[in-house]
Amino acid sequence: MTSGVYRIVNRRNGKFYIGSSKNIEQRRNKHFRELRQHKHHNINLQNDWDIHGDYNFKFEIITVCENPLECEQKILNSIDWKKSYNIQRGAYGGDSYSNHPDKERLKEILLSNLKSKKI
Numbered sequence: 435m436t437s438g439v440y441r442i443v444n445r446r447n448g449k450f451y452i453g454s455s456k457n458i459e460q461r462r463n464k465h466f467r468e469l470r471q472h473k474h475h476n477i478n479l480q481n482d483w484d485i486h487g488d489y490n491f492k493f494e495i496i497t498v499c500e501n502p503l504e505c506e507q508k509i510l511n512s513i514d515w516k517k518s519y520n521i522q523r524g525a526y527g528g529d530s531y532s533n534h535p536d537k538e539r540l541k542e543i544l545l546s547n548l549k550s551k552k553i
Contacts, residue, residue, distance in 0.1 A: 435459070438498040439506045442519075444482050445490045451479050451519040452509055454502035462493050477544045479519040484547075 436458045442451040442465060455461035465474065470488065474480040483491060499505040506525035515523070521540075 436495065436498055437500060437502050439496045439502055439509055441494050441496055442479065443492050443494060444486060445492060446486045447482070449482065449517050449519055450513075451476060452496075452506060452513065454506035454525060456502060458495055466493075472548065476519055476521060477540055477547070478521075480544070481547060482519070 435456070437456045438458055439452065439454045440458050440462065441453070444450065453461065453465075466488070468474040469480060469483045469491075472480065472484065474483070496509060497505055503525045510520065510523055510525055513520075
């Protein structure tokens with residue numbers, strides 16, 4: 435079991451999602467399963483996944499560490515937010531959709547996208 439920080443990178447546009455876990459392999463599998471099922475909590479990542487396809491995304495381990503949230507926060511503090519899919523600037527663990535201040539608007543966008551794709 436590997437603990438640390440990872441990123442999911444869109445090979446087409448260079449955008450990325452930063453996350454951390456005490457079990458990176460398990461978290462990777464959950465991300466990709468949710469993306470393939472069109473149920474990922476991050477609607478921006480999900481939209482690009484739907485547009486570009488799974489073959490245009492890669493999963494990378496950035497660093498292995500014992501305290502993944504602390505390591506993730508250090509990385510989040512240094513990234514270019516214009517290129518990030520991350521919704522919040524803090525490493526809180528768990529999905530950031532549930533606590534997002536604009537959750538209702540994001541929910542409407544997600545529902546609209548799902549309806550238009552007839553998934």
